[in-house]
Each structure stands twice: as structure tokens, then as C-alpha cells.
Amino acid sequence: MVGIGGAEFFMVIFMFLFVIFLVTALLQWLWNITMPDVFNLKVITFWQAFRLLIIAAILFGGTNISS
Template sequence: MDSLRILDVLPFLVALFFAVTGLFQWLWNITMPDVFNLKKITFWQALRLLLIAGILFGGARFPGR
């Protein structure tokens, strides 16, 4: 039963992950080039920036700690 629930939620989580990355890319590309004279970024660069920010500011959480 629990694995069925995970499989039901997984597509939503994947879609949410890509939507957040796309939103981050869009916000970066409409703000940073004008304000700080930076280049526009691609979707994959936005994904990497989100992962780095998650590691630096969210901390790495390991099971059992």
C-alpha cells in the first residue's frame, strides 16, 4: 500500500521540481541581467544553482542523524 502511494505522488513531485526550476530560471533571467549585468542562464544551470543553494543553505540531511 505504501509503495502505491509513493508511485501516485512521484509524478506530481517530478513536475513540481521542474516547475520550480523553470520559475527560478525565469526570475533570474528577468532580474539579474538588468540589475547586475549578468548573463542569462539555461534550465540546467538553474537546476545546478538550486542544488548548490540547497546544499549550502539547507544542509545535507542524512538518514538517522
């Protein structure tokens, strides 16, 4: 059985964190350009957007892993 090397492992971790960062930044940007104007809500920070993603993943089933 062939495993992944140390450099490949860190690249996978880095890419995962990078995608999480991009999705969070996209959510924050979309919220801040839409919600304050449409619904008179406040703008949100990066960490508030990150928490919204976690809540959405919990409520709507963030992963669909089946055997």
C-alpha cells in the same frame, strides 16, 4: 500495515518531479528577467537553474528533517 499501491507510488514520484520542474523554471524565469538588467549578468538555461537549486539546498540546508 497498509502500503501505497503502484499507481499511488508513481503519482507521488510524478508530482515530486513536476514540483522540481516548476521550481526550476520559476528560478530560471526570475533570474533571466532580473539579473541581466540589474547586475549585467548572462541569462541562464534550465539546467543551470537546476544546478543553482542544488547548490542552494546544500549551502542553506534544503531539508529540515528532524526526529
